[in-house]
Amino acid sequence: MTRATFVSGGGVLLSLAFLSGCVSPPPPKDYTAFKASAPRSILVLPPKNETVSVEGPYSYLSTVSRPLSELGYYVFPVNEVDELLKANGVTDPAEMHQIPVAKLREVTGADAVLYPTLKEYGSKYVLLDSVTSVSVSAVLVDARSGETLWSNQARLQMNANGNNQGGLLAQMVGAIVSQIINSKSDPAHRISQQLDTILFETQGQGLLPGPYLVGPVAVAPKPAGTHSNQL
Amino acid sequence: MSARVVPAAVMVLLLGGCAAQAPKALYGWGSYEDLIYASTTKADGVAPERQIEIMTKDRATIAAAGQRLPPGWRVHLAQLYAQTGHLDQARTEIEAEKTAFPESGVFCDTLLNSLNHSQKVTP
Numbered sequence: 353m354t355r356a357t358f359v360s361g362g363g364v365l366l367s368l369a370f371l372s373g374c375v376s377p378p379p380p381k382d383y384t385a386f387k388a389s390a391p392r393s394i395l396v397l398p399p400k401n402e403t404v405s406v407e408g409p410y411s412y413l414s415t416v417s418r419p420l421s422e423l424g425y426y427v428f429p430v431n432e433v434d435e436l437l438k439a440n441g442v443t444d445p446a447e448m449h450q451i452p453v454a455k456l457r458e459v460t461g462a463d464a465v466l467y468p469t470l471k472e473y474g475s476k477y478v479l480l481d482s483v484t485s486v487s488v489s490a491v492l493v494d495a496r497s498g499e500t501l502w503s504n505q506a507r508l509q510m511n512a513n514g515n516n517q518g519g520l521l522a523q524m525v526g527a528i529v530s531q532i533i534n535s536k537s538d539p540a541h542r543i544s545q546q547l548d549t550i551l552f553e554t555q556g557q558g559l560l561p562g563p564y565l566v567g568p569v570a571v572a573p574k575p576a577g578t579h580s581n582q583l
Numbered sequence: 584m585s586a587r588v589v590p591a592a593v594m595v596l597l598l599g600g601c602a603a604q605a606p607k608a609l610y611g612w613g614s615y616e617d618l619i620y621a622s623t624t625k626a627d628g629v630a631p632e633r634q635i636e637i638m639t640k641d642r643a644t645i646a647a648a649g650q651r652l653p654p655g656w657r658v659h660l661a662q663l664y665a666q667t668g669h670l671d672q673a674r675t676e677i678e679a680e681k682t683a684f685p686e687s688g689v690f691c692d693t694l695l696n697s698l699n700h701s702q703k704v705t706p
Binding site: 392393398407410411413414415417418421422424425426427428429430431432433434435436439458459460461462463541564565 | 687
């Protein structure tokens with residue numbers, strides 16, 4: 353009996369040790385405005401670029417659709433949105449961020465607009481090692497009221513050699529094999545997908561689940577009529 | 584005996600608190616993310632015809648797996664059809680997006696308008 357008690361105590365200690373791996377979360381964000389707005393759709397603008405990377409903004413942009421869709425939102429196709437804005441004479445992401453949100457809603461019917469800013473993107477090579485970092489901040493704005501619903505930022509850094517000795521070679525082979533699409537050969541692009549998980553899905557910090565994840569019950573209060581009003 | 588079982592159960596319960604709940608994908612993605620990347624970055628120009636081919640194959644695979652096509656998928660395909668002069672197929676895909684995702688209605692109407700406009704302009 354005494355022995356069993358001892359084991360039990362050890363179990364608790366062990367579980368505490370495991371827990372320490374994910375402790376010290378920052379206080380949860382205030383989701384009052386987010387809940388009140390309950391957006392069904394998100395228009396993601398190309399990121400404003402604060403880096404020297406030319407390909408960074410659009411490379412990062414291509415990673416956002418999947419996590420946001422899987423969170424249950426309708427995500428407007430990022431490439432076609434970009435082309436639509438460019439066809440209307442707005443070619444620079446920084447300018448796109450200046451378009452009045454009411455105008456964006458008029459053209460797309462979006463409930464909310466996501467404004468990302470790319471702060472770091474790319475790799476620094478030092479001898480046989482490379483350090484890749486990506487840093488993004490993002491603000492979600494209600495397209496009907498212009499009110500900020502949520503904002504967050506995340507940074508991720510990866511050391512190629514620390515991760516896997518064969519990393520660089522594997523990457524080069526991968527680049528040769530998959531000639532068709534070279535996203536997999538850009539380490540910053542691969543990090544971006546992990547960064548999105550932190551940015552959008554961290555509990556208490558990320559986005560609230562959208563209507564397609566929550567299910568039809570939560571969808572009911574906001575019928576499709578909101579869009580026909582706009583027309 | 585039962586005293587040994589309880590801590591393990593508690594541990595699992597506690598650990599569950601910081602692990603993401605098992606994510607069940609809402610959609611089948613196929614190559615769509617890579618195609619978005621190819622389009623937004625204009626990297627290595629994957630020709631529209633090749634993209635259509637990939638997406639047509641993906642559509643069959645995704646349907647066979649009983650999964651849904653993700654938001655924007657049909658609009659991307661529509662854009663490829665429009666680029667290659669298949670305007671009727673482009674319209675069909677845009678209409679299908681509206682049906683699958685009513686949230687896309689205004690955007691799709693904007694695209695349909697510009698599609699009709701471009702058709703008038705081109706000989």
